[in-house]
Amino acid sequence: MIAPLGRFTLPQRGLHWLMAACILAMLFIGVAMVSTVKPAHLELVSLHKPLGIAILILALLRMGVRLASGAPGLPADLPAPMKLAASLSHYLLYALMIAMPLIGWGMLSAGGTPVVLVGGVRLPAILPQNGLLHAALWSAHQALALLFFAVILLHVAAALFHALIRRDGVFQSMAP
Amino acid sequence: MPNPLSPSSTFGSFVLIAAVVGGAASAFAYTAGWFSPNRLTPARFVAAFAPPGGPALGHRRNHAKGVCFTGFFEANGAGTPLSKATVFTRGRYPVVGRFNLGTPDPAVLDGTVRVRGIGVQIKTPDGQEWRSAMIDAPFFAVSTPRAFYALLIASGKKSDPSAMKDFAAAHPEIGNFGAWAKSAPFTESYAEERYNSLNSFVFTNAAGDDHVVRWSLIPAAQAVTVPAEDLNKRAPNFLEDEIAQRVAGGPQHWAMRVTVADPGDPTADPSKAWPVGRRTLEVGTLTADKVIAEPDGPCRDINYDPTILPTGIRTSDDPFPAARSAVYAVSFDRRTAEEGDYPPTAQEKQK
Secondary structure: OOOOOOOOOHHHHHHHHHHHHHHHHHHHHHHHHOOOOOOHHHHHHHHHHHHHHHHHHHHHHHHHHHHHHOOOOOOOOOOHHHHHHHHHHHHHHHHHHHHHHHHHHHHHHHHOOOEEOHHHOEEOOOOOOOHHHHHHHHHHHHHHHHHHHHHHHHHHHHHHHHHHHHOOOHHHHHOO | OOOOOOHHHHHHHHHHHHHHHHHHHHHHHHHHOOOOOOOOOHHHHHHHHOOOOOOOOOOOOOOOEEEEEEEEEEEOOOOOOOOOOHHHOOEEEEEEEEEEEOOOOOOOOHHHOOOEEEEEEEEOOOOOEEEEEEEOOOOOOOOOHHHHHHHHHHHHOOOOHHHHHHHHHHOOOHHHHHHHHHHOOEEOOHHHOOEEOOOOEEEEOOOOOEEEEEEEEEEOOOOOEEOHHHHHHOOOOHHHHHHHHHHHHOOEEEEEEEEEOOOOOOOOOOOOOOOOOOOEEEEEEEEEEEEEEHHHOOOOOOOOOOOOOOOOEEEOOOOHHHHHHHHHHHHHHHHHHOHHHOOOHHHHHHO
């Protein structure tokens, strides 16, 4: 029996799974592009930038939808530490979805690198050119990318825990 | 819990969850190269440039010694049939450049370095820019980035006399470069050098036609050779001092010459010059009218990444620009983090 938790709205579920694909692709593209000197490096970089901006737009849209539509509650019998972990990890995921593209964009701006998207569309610099700022943002982008992937693994593990072991309707609330 | 499971089924589920998470983490680690100690990563490339005592912190990991200049590129319009890039439409566009020496040592004696280079950043009013880093050699030492890495490793093994011999046997193309390095005269000025892109790029015109090209900067100044026995006797910074003095006395010019490949030319191999007689085109003039020392100069925080190109120019099948972009990025990330080791002197004076 599945507890009647309710589900996320269709736009929320659609955005979740679309962004899941984008973000996972983005993280793999990111670590691949910085680990090769082959021509794929350039192709991956030219995917990384527009995909990052797409994720930023989707994340802002998603936050708006979330504020408007809310979320189904967690099961009443879920232990308090797990509820807290669920809540914190979701705040962290939202923060990373929005911060990572901005840090990347800011890092390129501070490094004086043009941000060119598909079709030669150029984005303006969002920070002044500054070497130390570039270095700080680069370090942050790298460290937060690893944190992002770790939190996603935790999120996947928790989702499967709800789906396979607790069978408490939490997974079904976001299932496609 | 609404739906308790049997203990064995719970165990199976935990195994499944561990497999999913472990599999994803492994795929990520593999993609990142953490399982591939032999993958040629940008970081390994950068490490190979470092002298035995480690890199000079705060400086570029190669071409570490240099001096900034500003000026302009004056396009004559002749390039527009080849490329729709704004930079080729008749007009004058600002340039921030850097004369430099091909060495990881920023304290090197100017006279001792074989390869001299120039970096240029040309900006157009539509927000586009073209960065190019060229050297005075007429062709590159080796055919591929991997061979270049092997060259750096071999030439770093000073105690192993066979390392370079083995390298040359495996990469015979280095012979041409060696002959150039031995015989080419050393000029007495950055202003007297011809600088070559070496790598090929693709120009696309307004009609969408592609042409594979290389480009060079041809100096207006007459070359004066420094006799080999005098090179080490020159002042440690004679090239920097000379160019500052010369430009203070009057702007210096180079014609930008574009060479168009014929079908079948070795566009992917910068160690091979294209046959003489290829179509060439002068597309404009580069002028340097101010020289500024690097610590406070406008070039110090520019990464002369040769893949930063305007619409109308793109990379070709030459594998080097991608490798250079990846490696320069690491050099740039490192040196910007080390700014304290190479502080701007103007800031120092204010303290």
